[in-house]
Amino acid sequence: MKAYTQVQATRAEKLALKRKIALSERAHKILKLKVGALTIELVRTVREAKAARRELQKLYETVEARTALAYMLEGTFGVRIAAESVETEPNIRSETHSVMGLFIPKLFPENVKKPLLQRGYGLLATTALIDDLATLFEDLVINIVTCAEKECVTRLIAAEIEKTRRRVNALEYNIIPNLLDTLAYVEERRDEIEREEFSRLFLLKKKRRTTEEEMAQ
Amino acid sequence: MEIPQIIRFMGENGYSREIHHLHSQFTGINLAETALTWHLGRASYDCMRTTSGLLNELTRMYLNKWDIINVMSIIRGKKHGLPYNSIEEMLIPAGEIGLAQLNLLLMKTSVEQVMDALSHWRYYPFLQDYLNRDSSGKKLSDLENELYKKFYEILIHDLKKGIIGANEFLGYLRYEIDTTNIKNLFRIRSSGVNTDISGYMISGGFIPPEEFSKIAGIEDKDEFITEFKNTRLIDDLLPVLQGALNNPALIGDDAALKVWEQWQKKEYPVQVVLIAAIKIRLKKLSQMATMSPFSVLPIISYLEEKKYEVYNLRAIVRGKEYGIASEKIFKYLVMPSNGYRG
Numbered sequence: 001m002k003a004y005t006q007v008q009a010t011r012a013e014k015l016a017l018k019r020k021i022a023l024s025e026r027a028h029k030i031l032k033l034k035v036g037a038l039t040i041e042l043v044r045t046v047r048e049a050k051a052a053r054r055e056l057q058k059l060y061e062t063v064e065a066r067t068a069l070a071y072m073l074e075g076t077f078g079v080r081i082a083a084e085s086v087e088t089e090p091n092i093r094s095e096t097h098s099v100m101g102l103f104i105p106k107l108f109p110e111n112v113k114k115p116l117l118q119r120g121y122g123l124l125a126t127t128a129l130i131d132d133l134a135t136l137f138e139d140l141v142i143n144i145v146t147c148a149e150k151e152c153v154t155r156l157i158a159a160e161i162e163k164t165r166r167r168v169n170a171l172e173y174n175i176i177p178n179l180l181d182t183l184a185y186v187e188e189r190r191d192e193i194e195r196e197e198f199s200r201l202f203l204l205k206k207k208r209r210t211t212e213e214e215m216a217q
Numbered sequence: 218m219e220i221p222q223i224i225r226f227m228g229e230n231g232y233s234r235e236i237h238h239l240h241s242q243f244t245g246i247n248l249a250e251t252a253l254t255w256h257l258g259r260a261s262y263d264c265m266r267t268t269s270g271l272l273n274e275l276t277r278m279y280l281n282k283w284d285i286i287n288v289m290s291i292i293r294g295k296k297h298g299l300p301y302n303s304i305e306e307m308l309i310p311a312g313e314i315g316l317a318q319l320n321l322l323l324m325k326t327s328v329e330q331v332m333d334a335l336s337h338w339r340y341y342p343f344l345q346d347y348l349n350r351d352s353s354g355k356k357l358s359d360l361e362n363e364l365y366k367k368f369y370e371i372l373i374h375d376l377k378k379g380i381i382g383a384n385e386f387l388g389y390l391r392y393e394i395d396t397t398n399i400k401n402l403f404r405i406r407s408s409g410v411n412t413d414i415s416g417y418m419i420s421g422g423f424i425p426p427e428e429f430s431k432i433a434g435i436e437d438k439d440e441f442i443t444e445f446k447n448t449r450l451i452d453d454l455l456p457v458l459q460g461a462l463n464n465p466a467l468i469g470d471d472a473a474l475k476v477w478e479q480w481q482k483k484e485y486p487v488q489v490v491l492i493a494a495i496k497i498r499l500k501k502l503s504q505m506a507t508m509s510p511f512s513v514l515p516i517i518s519y520l521e522e523k524k525y526e527v528y529n530l531r532a533i534v535r536g537k538e539y540g541i542a543s544e545k546i547f548k549y550l551v552m553p554s555n556g557y558r559g
Contacts, residue, residue: 122361
């Protein structure tokens with residue numbers, strides 16, 4: 001233990017150390033609770049992220065099959081004409097909210113899902129297959145955003161748990177034992193100083209008594 | 218067959234000119250699809266080249282459909298700032314506006330310049346009208362719908378001027394308009410949009426747009442079936458359903474009930490029904506062309522059949538590319554049946 005060799009074995013230092021220990025123990029307790037709460041949140045988010053990913057995978061396979069059908073029946077030009085017709089660009093709005101002091105994002109896809117008549121392509125030059133494909137792609141974009149949000153939140157929570165766990169461990173295995181050792185050292189040193197003072201006074205008293213007896217003789 | 222074998226087959230069966238011309242620039246699926254597109258363009262060009270007088274005029278007017286598709290693709294491409302090659306890939310030079318002129322349009326840098334370069338085009342006034350609109354009313358989808366409606370309107374107007382043999386062509390056009398309107402009626406219904414559909418219906422068919430608007434709002438079964446049977450819808454849809462369900466004994470009431478089931482569920486007819494509808498249309502066109510051999514209908518019939526030949530080949534090569542089973546690809550082909558040569 002290196003820290004306590006440099007401290008002064010004073011009463012003020014002892015009181016400060018005691019305060020530090022109390023604070024560290026309180027922080028340790030709170031951070032441990034935070035890890036627990038974040039772990040519960042993580043389990044919930046992971047479950048949601050897994051479900052979102054599974055759904056995305058399923059939808060992606062449907063979209064792939066339907067895209068193949070669209071290319072088969074409408075040709076490259078039919079699919080591309082519809083794709084290039086989009087006039088309102090999709091957008092993603094993001095907000096953050098706090099979970100146990102951790103700011104996690106919430107994503108809102110905007111202008112993604114559009115009604116048939118606002119998709120930008122003409123109704124008279126396209127077929128229902130294109131409508132179907134457009135609807136599926138809109139759903140896919142929404143699912144990608146949802147999935148990205150869930151996975152991002154999972155990663156953030158996991159990183160926060162890791163960080164907090166490191167803090168808890170540092171407090172538990174390093175800072176608090178160090179402070180306790182320092183306190184013990186200070187107390188030990190103070191006891192030693194007290195003993196030295198006592199024996200010094202005892203010797204002084206003894207010497208004075210001896211001097212007084214010699215003077216009296 | 219695999220894709221290279223199909224390309225070889227195409228090269229040996231009528232597509233040799235396109236395959237040989239394009240094989241240095243494209244390979245595989247892109248070669249096949251571009252060759253098919255070019256072939257369709259050549260078929261249209263040959264029809265315009267070999268006809269004269271009235272037949273030529275009517276053929277050109279009918280092929281304006283492709284011009285609308287191409288012009289809209291170029292306008293959209295320019296609006297979104299797409300590069301030359303990307304827009305070029307979307308073009309099918311099968312209309313009156315040839316490849317050279319389409320290339321000139323592709324060189325233009327803005328939508329306005331493209332529209333100005335089309336000042337001689339039959340539909341230029343509608344483009345100009347679009348340019349004059351304020352920004353809130355400038356939707357390309359509206360312009361596209363409008364051009365399609367004008368295409369039929371102008372064609373029907375010219376045919377009614379007393380051209381010899383125009384009645385047969387007019388009959389086919391009106392049938393084509395009806396089938397397009399029926400498809401769009403179901404499309405709008407299945408999309409769940411509650412809007413006045415009259416703006417999306419083409420006028421000039423046997424069934425007036427008002428009838429479609431009336432049907433669009435019906436939610437009651439008896440009312441729907443009565444209305445369905447009272448209009449020409451039953452005449453158009455019965456053979457389609459008989460073909461799709463492979464049940465020639467299907468009668469009007471049963472057909473109306475089946476259509477109601479889909480209508481109620483807000484479902485769009487499955488692809489098999491749509492393919493059956495195309496087959497019926499082509500068969501009808503072929504029969505009309507046989508009955509009026511000196512009208513423009515044999516040319517229109519040839520062009521439509523050529524279009525579906527190209528579409529079938531495209532479906533086969535694209536299906537093979539995506540690893541779709543041959544039986545499944547076969548289901549989506551518009552194959553000849555009972556008199557339609559294909």
